[in-house]
Amino acid sequence: LFEKRGSLPASSVHAMWDKETARRYDAWFQTPQGTFALKREIRLLERMTAGWPRRGQRLLEVGCGTGIFLEVLHQAGFDVSGLDASPAMLEEARGRLGKCADLHVGDAAHLPFDDKEFDFCVLLTVLEFCDDPGLVLREAARVARKAILVGFLNRFSLYGLGIRYF
Numbered sequence: 001l002f003e004k005r006g007s008l009p010a011s012s013v014h015a016m017w018d019k020e021t022a023r024r025y026d027a028w029f030q031t032p033q034g035t036f037a038l039k040r041e042i043r044l045l046e047r048m049t050a051g052w053p054r055r056g057q058r059l060l061e062v063g064c065g066t067g068i069f070l071e072v073l074h075q076a077g078f079d080v081s082g083l084d085a086s087p088a089m090l091e092e093a094r095g096r097l098g099k100c101a102d103l104h105v106g107d108a109a110h111l112p113f114d115d116k117e118f119d120f121c122v123l124l125t126v127l128e129f130c131d132d133p134g135l136v137l138r139e140a141a142r143v144a145r146k147a148i149l150v151g152f153l154n155r156f157s158l159y160g161l162g163i164r165y166f
Contacts, residue, residue: 017065017085017086017088018088019088021088022066022091022092025065025066026068026092029068038068041069041151042072045149045151046076049076049120052146052147053119054076054078055077057077057078057079057119057120058078058117058119059080059120059121059122060082060083060111060113060118060120060121060122061073061081061082061083061121061123061124062083062123062139062140063084063108063123063125064089064090064101064103066092066096067092067094067101067103068096070101071097071100074097074100078120080097081101081102081103082101082102082103083104083111083112084105084106085107086105087105090104090105108123108126108130108139109130109139110139111139111143115142116142116143116145118144118145119144119145119146120147120148120149121143121148121149123136123137123140123148124152125153126152
């Protein structure tokens with residue numbers, strides 16, 4: 001599965017996103033900088049999805065990691081599913097969401113879902129880690145019926161500016 005074009009080898013994903021990395025990822029959001037960034041990211045996510053219907057709407061988050069944003073989307077009323085290449089990150093997501101989300105280990109460049117299976121697809125800070133972001137976006141468009149939301153880190157993000165100047 002992970003050896004296909006446009007994806008990272010499974011061994012790279014497991015090494016990059018192991019249990020310790022998942023723990024540190026979640027712990028960062030407890031720091032002052034992480035709390036600041038998370039509050040703003042949640043506010044932006046809420047604004048960007050404000051016009052989307054909720055009840056009975058299926059939403060897939062590709063690269064859901066530990067489920068931080070999947071939890072926000074579930075609380076907003078979506079029927080949520082998540083996909084991540086890292087079993088360790090998904091283990092944390094399962095701990096956070098329990099049975100509130102349908103979680104899958106998989107490759108963002110080769111989504112294991114039917115065409116138009118979801119109403120919405122969300123990709124937050126995942127394209128930065130993909131070998132072929134265009135392929136990942138095409139896959140998201142294939143599985144989403146209504147809309148796709150993409151968010152990514154860049155050198156002008158609050159996180160990026162904070163690292164450089166503070």
